[in-house]
Amino acid sequence: MSGFDFGVAAGPGSPREIAPQVTWLPHFVATAPLRDAIDRIAAAAPFRHLVVPRGGRMSVAMTNCGTWGWHSDRRGYRYVDVDPETGRPWPAIPPAFLDLAARAAAAGGFPGYVPDACLVNRYAIGAQMGAHRDYDELDMSQPIVSVSIGLPATFLWYGARRTDPPVSVLLEDGDVLVWGGSARAGYHAVRKLKAPRGMAPVTGDAPLRYNLTFRRAR
Ligand code: MD3
Ligand code: FE
Secondary structure, eight states: OEEEEEOOOOOOOOEEEEEEEEEEEEOOOOOHHHHHHHHHHHHHHOOOBBOTTTTTBSEEEEEEESEEEEEEEEEEEEEEETTTTSSBBBBOOHHHHHHHHHHHHHTTTOTOOSSSSSEEEEEETTTOOOEEOOOOOOOTTTEEEEEEESSSSEEEETTTTTTTTOEEEOTTOOEEEEEOOGGGGOOOEEOOOOOOOSSSOOOOOOOOEEEEEOOOOO
């Protein structure tokens, strides 16, 4: 099935190139402040399940912050500067997010990163993202920075062909991935989110995973 497995967590502060120009930064950031910021974003631009052009509803709920927000409906995929749900511009990217994205991009070999879009994905138990490529952005030389928050999920990296055996990475709370260059147009997917087991829900936290995906859309 998988070409390689990186299921065992590396220690914090040990960047690892899991494929050419795909850098994994395990436990790069403390996520409690990020969760609070996500709650504020969602208060202004609620999470919603977008419809894909063929009519299906995505299992992942999404919202955005930034000048541009990713949107999908029957007409296609695109970036929009007004939230079609609220009729208002998307909330601004919080300064702490911009700082995090720039520090992570630099650690992955892309200094001077200034994203103008941040897609916020929310996975409940059972949600998944099928194999796809992201190419709605104008300048594909700009990297993407992804920040995982909450429950762990298995991320699959296929690379140039979706039929190749994927590299599998268990993304945990605080992990960051940076993609650029040759990896920017690669196929990737997220496996169906599993319910946590073996521990009582003492924290009162909802069983969710969030992913911040920073992009340069324009
Ligand atoms: C590699 N999100 O929103 S983030 C997405 O965990 C998406 O929610 C996943 O794929 C998630 O499009 C994975 C990592 C990611 C995002 C965009 C990429 C990896 C990428 C674009 C090109 C190459
Ligand atoms: Fe993607």
